Amino acid sequence: MLRILIVEDEEIIRRGLISVIDWAGMGCRVVGDAPDGLAGLELLRAEHPDVVLTDIRMPRMDGIGMAERARAEGILPQLVFLTSYAEFDYAKKAIALQAADYLLKPVDEAELAALMRRIAADGTAQEAIPQTVEGVDWQRYFSDGTLNPYVRHAMERIRTNYRERLSIEGLAETAGVSASYLSRKFKEATGQTFLEFLTRMRLQSAVAQLRSGKYRVYEVAEENGFGDYKNFCTVFKKYMKCSPRTFLQETGGRLPQEDE
The missing domain is CATH 1.10.10.60 (Homeodomain-like)
Known part of the structure; x- marks a missing residue:
């Protein structure tokens, strides 16, 4: 079962991702959530999730900054950015971070499920x-x-x-x-x-x-x-x-x- 960390500064979106999405049906479990990159980094260090689902623009530390710090520490898991059309130029920076994918807001559950299946299959192969x-x-x-x-x-x-x-x-x-x-x-x-x-x-x-x-x-x-x-x-x-x-x-x- 994939362990998921959600990092999103908009509480309504974050809570919706946690409670509305059928994570169990995707073979996933949410192990933590954070409102910004600094708090997300602390959870990455503590929980070592398999996947971090993160917004790009956030206060204190954005998603790209968090991912760069995590990569430098050797604790960056599979990375999925949440983005919008208006922020897509920011998402291009994630290429250097080797993100697994980008998801446009609002998140399509079928698209998310397909991505989680692919990440799980990748993990099996990586073993x-x-x-x-x-x-x-x-x-x-x-x-x-x-x-x-x-x-x-x-x-x-x-x-x-x-x-x-x-x-x-x-x-x-x-x-x-x-x-x-x-x-x-x-x-x-x-x-x-x-x-x-x-x-x-x-x-x-x-x-x-x-x-x-x-x-x-x-x-x-x-x-x-x-x-x-x-x-x-x-x-x-x-x-x-x-x-x-x-x-x-x-x-x-x-x-x-x-x-x-």
Whole structure:
């Protein structure tokens, strides 16, 4: 059963979504609701829902700001924006956040039910994905006061610059420590080598882009720091145990027409 968080500043709309929609009939359960992005962020941290259904424009913190904060902390679930025709330009910003979809207000229950079924099916398919591409819990690492400062620096670079060419040697030189020292401390803190951790981050983004159906495989390779198409396919197959095309077929995604 999908666990749903609703974030909407208009109380009438929020209460209507909670009480009028037949969530149980969709295989869903509302685990919380909030009137703005700040309160929504707190509930995201506490409840870890499967889906957040959020308005875009809200006081204190809007839906996009909330989603960006949640993504930075590694706690952003499937994201569905509530929008109106007048706000559609705002919804375009959600492309970078890899939103599952947009729903126009007032919400059509049949459309919502179809979306929840798709998200549930996506979740089932995602369970087969190896641990290598599960979301990185950045908050767990960065809230650890004992985290080695050089490891913290390396992780910050991975989080913000994973699309760029990064190496343990380059980061160690910048930090003024040896590569062997940084490698050892990084493995102690994460249980993974620097390259494994970086690849996991890149694959996490690559999988989401592939499944959106908006990118060709070579574009995903370039966008996420894998370099050329061939290298990306090799790395993808090593970790995912299948090619990008096979992955899409098995998870119900599709490539742009030019790649078919």
